[in-house]
């Protein structure tokens with residue numbers, strides 16, 4: 202082992218114009234001598250032993266001090282220069298670079314000698330503390346072994362159009378050309394955006410151009426996109442009380458102050474909207490999440506008027522609107538939006554599957570360019586292959602047929618659930634059965650709370666969800682939400698539904 206200068210003297214010693222560095226070379230080490238010199242000087246710079254503009258020995262001095270060839274020292278210095286750690290000043294010498302790369306990556310060993318971290322900037326919305334991120338629940342692997350799981354929000358895996366999907370994927374792969382090896386439009390594949398625009402007009406009453414559509418990785422990505430554009434630290438985000446956690450937590454993570462507005466049988470109580478400028482309001486008008494009620498027409502109009510008056514934007518999450526079992530399909534809030542205050546979010550997670558991670562945002566015209574740019578900053582757009590397959594699946598008419606098929610199937614399953622509940626528990630107070638993939642049962646007084654019913658159900662092999670398990674966020678502990686039980690019905694057969702409810706009844710009655 203070759204060692205120069207005394208160990209434990211961290212700062213370089215300058216003697217009569219010469220600089221000595223504490224470098225130890227180990228010939229038995231697998232790294233070359235040149236790499237060891239590079240690593241040790243780099244470490245001294247990163248841990249603060251060497252600071253910007255500190256002088257370094259010349260390569261001649263270094264090679265003499267270390268007893269290595271001049272070429273070894275030159276090569277080590279060349280790499281340090283190439284990576285920006287040091288620089289040479291012609292006729293003056295070699296110095297530590299004043300603008301250092303990587304300074305954030307201090308090694309734990311060197312942290313002891315590193316200068317104290319600078320205080321967080323004062324305009325940090327989180328007061329300099331690390332962000333405490335709350336996240337929603339996606340699935341519970343422990344529930345796989347249950348005899349029947351009425352978990353919410355999950356489509357029927359057996360109904361996924363696998364054959365058609367694989368044909369479209371294969372066909373697109375054959376003709377992909379350079380599209381898999383290039384970046385594509387961050388706003389999404391034009392054919393898919395056109396197919397969505399064509400679908401939305403008759404299905405949801407949303408009339409828009411393909412240009413207004415941005416393809417996203419499901420609603421969750423859409424919440425992020427909208428939030429990153431419109432939320433500023435400390436701004437107001439109106440949410441329904443209770444609401445979907447996934448959206449509320451994104452807005453909160455961006456520094457918004459959540460402003461819960463209660464709901465009743467007609468949806469959001471618009472008389473309680475805040476009188477503040479520039480808020481973002483997250484709403485689920487067609488099938489309120491979690492309770493399932495529908496926002497009345499009168500309130501829709503009032504909500505839009507509020508947004509216009511207070512220069513607010515409304516983020517409409519239309520997550521499960523493909524399934525309406527009573528009456529004709531409702532027009533989305535976006536369909537009534539004359540002043541372009543609504544940002545519409547749709548997803549393929551419910552009608553196809555969340556594994557695809559495909560959804561879309563319909564942006565007001567004046568925000569389209571900002572949305573495109575933000576999507577580019579976020580991830581340069583979604584996977585080309587899945588978008589292309591989805592576009593073909595829609596254009597061929599298969600999507601429409603698939604929707605009609607599963608809508609009928611889900612209606613039968615919903616009916617089976619309503620029948621089973623009535624058979625085993627008598628008259629039940631139900632919300633949200635007119636649409637969507639789950640309904641809500643307000644438990645009668647004779648039963649314990651929803652959380653206890655959930656626990657008893659699980660013990661009997663039946664999964665049901667209290668609001669907390671069903672990814673709902675409550676703000677008011679006296680809102681009666683502890684008596685609400687969520688039951689997803691689309692992923693179980695009619696027999697599984699009947700057997701599951703029978704088991705639950707036995708567990709609750711015993």
Ligand SMILES: Cc1ncc(COP(=O)(O)O)c(C=O)c1O
Nearest residue numbers: 354419420421445490520548550
């Ligand atoms: C109300 C609501 N919105 C959005 C989503 C998220 O959907 P995506 O998979 O499109 O991100 C869910 C998921 O369950 C949901 O329940």
